[in-house]
Amino acid sequence: MVEKSQIERIEELRDALNYHNHLYYVLDNPSIPDSEYDQMMQELVAMEQECPDAADPNSPSQRVGGEPISGFEQVAHDIPMLSLGNAFDKSDIENWLRRVRGLVDNEIFTLMAELKIDGLAVSLVYENGLLVQGSTRGNGTIGEDVTQNIKTIKSIPLRLSGDFPSHLEVRGEVYMPVASFTKLNEQRAARGESLYANPRNSGAGSIRNLDPKVTASRNMQIWVYSLIDNNGVHQPDTHSQSLEYLKTLGFRVNPHNALCGSIEDIEAYHKSWIENRHNLGYEADGVVVKVNEYSAQNRMGVVGREPRWAIAYKFPAERVMTKLHSIGINVGRTGSLNPYAILEPVIVSGVTVRNASLHNEEDILRKDIREGDWVTIERAGEVIPQVIGPILDRRTGSEVPFKMPSHCPICASLIVKTTDDAMHRCANVSCPAQFFELLKHFVSKGAMNIDGLGEKWCNILIEKGLITDISDLYKLRKSDLIDIERMGEILATKIISNIEESKTNTLATFLYSLGIFHVGSEVAELLAAKYDNLGSIIAASHEDLIAIQGIGPKIADSLVSYFSVPNNLEIIDKLLHLGIEPSNNKTSDIESDSPWKGLTFVITGSLSSMTRREAETLVKSLGGSATSSVTGKTNFLIAGESPGSKLQSAEATGIPILSEEDFNNLLSNPKNILNQT
Numbered sequence: 313m314v315e316k317s318q319i320e321r322i323e324e325l326r327d328a329l330n331y332h333n334h335l336y337y338v339l340d341n342p343s344i345p346d347s348e349y350d351q352m353m354q355e356l357v358a359m360e361q362e363c364p365d366a367a368d369p370n371s372p373s374q375r376v377g378g379e380p381i382s383g384f385e386q387v388a389h390d391i392p393m394l395s396l397g398n399a400f401d402k403s404d405i406e407n408w409l410r411r412v413r414g415l416v417d418n419e420i421f422t423l424m425a426e427l428k429i430d431g432l433a434v435s436l437v438y439e440n441g442l443l444v445q446g447s448t449r450g451n452g453t454i455g456e457d458v459t460q461n462i463k464t465i466k467s468i469p470l471r472l473s474g475d476f477p478s479h480l481e482v483r484g485e486v487y488m489p490v491a492s493f494t495k496l497n498e499q500r501a502a503r504g505e506s507l508y509a510n511p512r513n514s515g516a517g518s519i520r521n522l523d524p525k526v527t528a529s530r531n532m533q534i535w536v537y538s539l540i541d542n543n544g545v546h547q548p549d550t551h552s553q554s555l556e557y558l559k560t561l562g563f564r565v566n567p568h569n570a571l572c573g574s575i576e577d578i579e580a581y582h583k584s585w586i587e588n589r590h591n592l593g594y595e596a597d598g599v600v601v602k603v604n605e606y607s608a609q610n611r612m613g614v615v616g617r618e619p620r621w622a623i624a625y626k627f628p629a630e631r632v633m634t635k636l637h638s639i640g641i642n643v644g645r646t647g648s649l650n651p652y653a654i655l656e657p658v659i660v661s662g663v664t665v666r667n668a669s670l671h672n673e674e675d676i677l678r679k680d681i682r683e684g685d686w687v688t689i690e691r692a693g694e695v696i697p698q699v700i701g702p703i704l705d706r707r708t709g710s711e712v713p714f715k716m717p718s719h720c721p722i723c724a725s726l727i728v729k730t731t732d733d734a735m736h737r738c739a740n741v742s743c744p745a746q747f748f749e750l751l752k753h754f755v756s757k758g759a760m761n762i763d764g765l766g767e768k769w770c771n772i773l774i775e776k777g778l779i780t781d782i783s784d785l786y787k788l789r790k791s792d793l794i795d796i797e798r799m800g801e802i803l804a805t806k807i808i809s810n811i812e813e814s815k816t817n818t819l820a821t822f823l824y825s826l827g828i829f830h831v832g833s834e835v836a837e838l839l840a841a842k843y844d845n846l847g848s849i850i851a852a853s854h855e856d857l858i859a860i861q862g863i864g865p866k867i868a869d870s871l872v873s874y875f876s877v878p879n880n881l882e883i884i885d886k887l888l889h890l891g892i893e894p895s896n897n898k899t900s901d902i903e904s905d906s907p908w909k910g911l912t913f914v915i916t917g918s919l920s921s922m923t924r925r926e927a928e929t930l931v932k933s934l935g936g937s938a939t940s941s942v943t944g945k946t947n948f949l950i951a952g953e954s955p956g957s958k959l960q961s962a963e964a965t966g967i968p969i970l971s972e973e974d975f976n977n978l979l980s981n982p983k984n985i986l987n988q989t
């Protein structure tokens with residue numbers, strides 16, 4: 313039994329540590345020496361060990377990071393995490409402002425300018441004042457649960473202070489301060505380890521590290537920039553009021569946020585931070601301009617994943633000079649020959665750049681870029697650096713003009729160039745380079761996620777002829793892999809098991825994995841949300857597709873032409889026969905011993921408590937499958953009102969028939985399906 317006085321002392325220490333933590337990490341204004349803080353922490357840790365009954369996952373002692381985990385759970389964002397449209401100059405901002413003013417009939421609103429922090433967006437959820445979940449943005453709708461790592465960030469309150477609501481969701485940017493980044497790289501250099509390229513990448517890597525102790529060691533920080541949901545309690549009228557309110561709850565809100573009355577104010581804010589951004593101690597890649605009044609924001613709305621009421625006013629890209637040693641060629645997934653610059657390594661906005669993009673032959677010739685030239689390169693945030701052009705003054709005469717190869721550097725097939733296409737392409741659709749790019753994409757993390765099958769092994773599998781199209785992956789046996797030099801049994805087992813696991817990936821993931829031109833993960837999600845099976849997507853017409861919000865003619869064209877190629881359909885067919893089951897219900901969520909597994913249902917007639925589609929979804933969610941016609945494989949027919957001919961065929965072949973009531977009873981007690989056979 314824990315004594316009352318012990319509990320009281322534990323609580324007293326927790327309160328004091330939370331309070332001093334807030335002063336130190338959020339307000340940057342400590343009131344006690346570090347040694348005193350450390351002493352209180354030691355006392356708390358010792359007392360918690362002595363009194364395991366008093367354990368609390370939100371105790372300040374938990375900041376050190378718990379045990380490593382094997383993977384992150386997915387988190388659905390009920391309110392999507394949005395991204396922002398970009399503005400690059402004053403006229404972009406003027407146009408944006410004119411447009412949004414028009415949307416609210418010139419209603420008066422104010423603007424808030426904030427620094428656009430170059431980190432990782434996170435969502436934090438609190439229940440009854442306690443942090444219960446921290447998650448990443450992911451694709452905006454589904455992110456990863458990184459709660460254990462989030463808890464190690466000392467400026468994120470584990471318990472709210474002030475007058476908090478019973479439920480709260482806030483969002484902000486987690487980042488690695490430049491000083492922590494520099495220190496981390498110094499430590500890595502001293503240990504002979506490879507260096508991180510920039511604070512954003514190492515920050516993202518730290519939040520997505522499976523060992524919370526690693527995150528804890530990285531000195532991450534947060535700026536909170538949005539109040540998403542507070543149960544309607546204290547509903548502020550403006551974004552700036554929300555931020556003030558969030559400060560009272562203990563959150564770290566950027567002190568440089570500024571209310572602006574005019575475009576000139578925005579310009580001045582933007583300009584001053586272009587000059588001062590390197591003194592911030594963290595990376596900012598622009599200014600976010602937001603409409604401050606929620607009433608106006610609501611009238612302006614959101615298109616796709618971008619709110620109309622906010623825009624990112626980017627800082628200009630940084631340019632540097634370096635030497636272009638030579639021009640290399642990559643063969644892409646669509647056979648395009650992509651020239652790239654091989655550069656003398658140089659640092660641009662904190663990143664070491666070795667390669668830069670060169671688009672296509674026409675662009676190289678127009679800019680007259682030659683091998684051996686000194687060139688200007690530019691890096692704008694996310695984008696791969698671009699070669700702007702040669703520095704003509706530095707030419708010595710030894711530079712060599714560029715010529716596209718006439719044959720594919722990978723398979724030696726003829727290169728073709730049509731007048732309506734800017735790219736040169738390898739004419740061989742089975743070019744190993746094209747297939748290599750597709751395979752790399754197919755197995756990658758956001759796609760089928762076949763961990764262990766890295767670039768190197770993809771290459772070897774293709775070279776050895778073990779894989780000639782992606783369906784061959786699902787024919788691989790462990791013995792095929794073990795035979796490969798340096799693969800080893802452990803890795804072979806892991807790869808085979810990950811291939812097996814990938815069969816239950818969702819429909820959206822599968823669609824994205826196919827590498828269809830213009831079909832990124834967000835478009836794949838839209839398609840899967842609209843059609844819940846692959847067949848309907850394959851059958852969808854151009855008109856059907858463009859009717860989906862977020863899908864335009866370019867994407868629709870690409871989908872229709874992809875599904876009209878017989879070879880593509882053949883490969884999909886092979887994949888389905890090899891056991892891939894892309895569906896909206898992740899089969900891995902279903903208990904593996906579900907008695908519904910392997911049972912096929914046909915639902916006919918109209919049901920009074922749900923639609924047929926809903927009934928099918930429920931069957932699938934329990935592990936069964938639902939088909940539309942009665943065949944020898946049908947195990948049960950669920951018959952609603954006016955069932956029609958399917959009931960007759962089921963009766964004729966002796967297939968058990970369930971009424972809607974039977975079905976509802978089974979839903980409340982799924983194991984009873986065993987008694988029905």
Ligand code: IVH
Binds near residue numbers: 430
């Ligand atoms: S507002 C309105 N405010 O920029 C929806 N975002 O491309 C966007 N970001 O994913 C959130 N600083 O990670 C907002 N002060 C700020 C921001 C900010 C950085 C990031 C955020 C978002 C991305 C938008």
